Amino acid sequence: MEDFKNLVKGKEFYKFKYSPKKQYFFPIYTMDLSLVSEKHKEFFGMNLSMVVFYEKNGEVSFYYPKQEFDSLASFLIDSFKDKKYFNEIVHEIKKCNKTLNKLIDKLDDLEKEISDERILEIYSDYIKTLVEFRIFAFIPNVVSMMDFDIMETYRNLLSRDVSKQDFSVLTSSDELSLSTLAEKELLELVAKNKLGDKYLSEWIDKWGYLYYYYTGPLPDLESVRKMISDLCKTYMNPETRLKEIKGYEKEIKLKKKDLIKNLELTKQDVYLLDVISYLNYYKLERKELMQKSYVAFDNLFRILEKRTEIKVDDLKFLTLDETKSLLEGKNFNPLIGKRKKEFCYVAAENELNFLEDRHAQELIDSLKIFVSSERLLIAYSSDEVIRAKLIIVNTKEDLKKVEDIKEPFILGSHSTSPDLLPAMVRSAGIITEIGGMTSHAAVVSRELKKPCIVGFKSLFKKFKEGDMVELDTKKGEVRRAGK
Secondary structure, three states: OHHHHHHHOOOEEEEEEEOOOOOOOOOOHHHHHHHOOHHHHHHHOOOOOOEEEEEEOOEEEEEEEHHHHHHHHHHHHHHOOOHHHHHHHHHHHHHHHHHHHHHHHHHHOOOOOOOHHHHHHHHHHHHHHHHHHHHHHOHHHHOOOOOOOHHHHHHHHOOOOOOHHHHHHHOOOOOOOHHHHHHHHHHHHHHOOOOOHHHHHHHHHHHHHHHOOOOOOOOOHHHHHHHHHHHHHHHOOHHHHHHHHHHHHHHHHHHHHHHHHHOOOOHHHHHHHHHHHHHHHHHHHHHHHHHHHHHHHHHHHHHHHHHHOOOHHHHOOOOHHHHHHHHOOOOOHHHHHHHOOEEEEEEEOOEEEEEOHHHHHHHHHHOEEOOOOOOOEEEEOOOOOEEEEEEEOOOHHHHHHHOOOOOOEEEEEOOOOHHHHHHHHHOOEEEEOOOOOOOHHHHHHHHHOOOEEEOOOOHHHHOOOOOEEEEEOOOOEEEEOOO
16 A cells, blocks of 8 residues: 555646446456556557556546656657658557457357366457557547647647638548448438338347447347437438438538638648547547447356356456456455445556555545646537527436427537437537547537537536526637526
């Protein structure tokens, strides 16, 4: 315990917290291991000395050493100005994507009758692969979190003054997100009236992983039919939305081409904009690929469940070494029960170090937290100030709040996900409590052309459901509307 207190002594920490749908340990710890790994240092010349993770009563908190995090963010934002360096990183990203996809294929074809040794070998290979994948997967977060914003930095470097609205267009991805492609295929089934179990099951097999997140479950037929009902209520005429989706890529490319020409942007300007455009796409791509791997890895967890008589969700509270001991006969039920209520670890020097009971709270209390000023980020700008009621939508269950709303509303959310797409589409504007310019809300709002502000940390402290608010994306403000 004293070693960790000495390690954090004199350091300031960024604190990032959120409340997941369900508590979990696997696979989130792989992100922290990636940040402190030697591999991270090999690629970027630096890593974090430590990451502290604490989960209690359904609230998750990450603590990053501020000075080290700032150095990494500054390095990446500065280095990405160099086209050769950025292309090398993109090459590494594609290699990691390919490696993870290959492992997913193996996991999908996993034999049920495999030895304990083979189970542990596959488990180890997956963790190693995921840790390396996350070295790059965390890049979009680093360059758009805390006090750093690659979009604003690069916008200030452009040779021409570009409005926020035009900048939103120029930094939008040319490619549709997979969640939008999944929506497109679902709407095509509606348009063709192919709504039988066979067609919907095929859609789930292809796209269900997008709705799994970290802990599942996969959507079933009932939830997909509910999704279809929500989409039909949202669009009224699904074919209109289908045309929008099909025309998006061509439309955005033409808009970009016209803006580049009219604004007389230089080659370096276009390159900087392309960097942001790629990161906007990659932020969703890497999350979607990780989710696909979590679904595939559940095949191994199900084998372990039968072998150990411990439920899949409970197995996810154990490390690889603990799983090995479990297969050797050690009883971990008390530890699993404990971790489901509260646990804390310090990721340092490629290892996870757990702190139990009062030691965990003592370490958290000893951390010096840096409090940054609130900075609202304009993800998509509109000339119009949106004045409407604030409706809070954080979960699938919250979608029913907007099913029968006739008047315009502004969607307020902790953070958005593909599950919330029907509400996002129906809204007049979107505000999120957390997230940067490469977050799901930011990327999808640009696809939908919805005014959007992200990173409003005090959103739910200043406003409550039903409040009349004004969303002003030209000024980057959210204020209480006058009566």
